[in-house]
Amino acid sequence: MSESTILIVDDEAAIRDMVSITLDLAGFASISAENAHDAHVAIIDKKPDLVLLDWMLPGGSGIELARRLRRDDLTANIPIIMLTAKSSEDNKVQGLSEGVDDYVTKPFSPRELVARIKTVLRRIDDKQKNKALQVFDLQLDPTSHRITIEDKPVEMGPTEFRLLKFFLMNQEKVFSRDHIQDSVWGGNVYLEERTIDVHIRRLRKALSSIEGTAIDYARLVQTVRGAGYRFSVRPS
Amino acid sequence: MSESTILIVDDEAAIRDMVSITLDLAGFASISAENAHDAHVAIIDKKPDLVLLDWMLPGGSGIELARRLRRDDLTANIPIIMLTAKSSEDNKVQGLSEGVDDYVTKPFSPRELVARIKTVLRRIDDKQKNKALQVFDLQLDPTSHRITIEDKPVEMGPTEFRLLKFFLMNQEKVFSRDHIQDSVWGGNVYLEERTIDVHIRRLRKALSSIEGTAIDYARLVQTVRGAGYRFSVRPS
């Protein structure tokens, strides 16, 4: 997994800096915001993997932000760790009910903060890993190792299965054949260049195998001439 | 069944220790938490089989925790026994509506506590057992150690019995041969790779042995090429 990005939301610059340095040292990328509004913009824009949110933002907007993030589907799955000034059970309870994932009480040690972050990220990761990937009525369920379109099972080989899984987890991005090979086959094989094309074709064929669907799922696997392939919900 | 883990949630260290010792003596493993937050983390992390929860945690967070546990799918099935300071009908009623499984009123005897725990665990256990072990007209009764299809007895060896039981308890999931071996044979044996196949075949054969059924039960044991086997009601 690549580097996780953490958004720090706190009105005190000193704390932002301190946390930022801590996270950098722990191998995270960090961005900062000093108020709820900037934070929200940054979240939409940069899609951080986790938000460190000060409970006591001026105007009590910390909890407001948390609530808002949870309400919106786009941001509902971004984990939040609250930073609370004092260890108050009231806050904790209220925060838990807002869907906050964990707490760190100020003052906190860098070690503790990093540990909490890692725990939350791992927990979320496990949850996501076994979650079914879905695009329209196309569904890939890693647990049952099954692909369905409109609940009808779709037949394909193991390689096409991995290929589709890769695309579903990385939509709207173009990947070169080399990159696809590394990600789907693993780095230690040599493949003829055209081989990727053939598997793309097989995947498309499998996605077209269900008759009478409203959407042509094969068309979601798009060729980007000179660059590679892309899985996208938007027409090319 | 392996050792059950009980999580003790109480703010008084003396009670935690006392209960912990009691549980150890009764053959349970126990972990402790002194507040709702730590408890929640421990539950996510350690997945205890039962939670002993003090009703009167500071800030009234005991009931909050119970409510929160019930809301989340991951924790909704973990049984909760409430520890109440005084025997108040109000508490009991309120607790029941939160989905609490039982009550123990302080002060309680170790003997009573253990009895309650065992009762709840057994109840939950029975519920789990009797739930998954029927598919259409195929029935597996763990007690009488019998399998029937449309009330007609099905003959199979002990290994196939365990295999079918495993599948019935874990439907819609793919298992690798290694995983099946660990779960059905136990971890300390070495089996030739093809051996699993042979037992799958014997199981399928047994499931086909009843003539004239509406459903081909053998077909529920599905091969997932390159991944393992899956028991599923849905066609592959």
Place this chain on the structure above:
DNA sequence: TCAAACTATGACATTTGCGTGACAATAACA
């Protein structure tokens, strides 16, 4: 409009993984 560069596709040989019948060793049982 043409050539060059790139991609799609059908066909094919090879590899891989699974199903199956047979068999010997072992365990269960009368």
Place this chain on the structure above:
DNA sequence: TGTTATTGTCACGCAAATGTCATAGTTTGA
């Protein structure tokens, strides 16, 4: 003790999956 059921292994056959190639089709830019 003899008899039967159960179990694990093996060898073989088959079908799916895979990678490659040759050919056809498409796009791009001069």
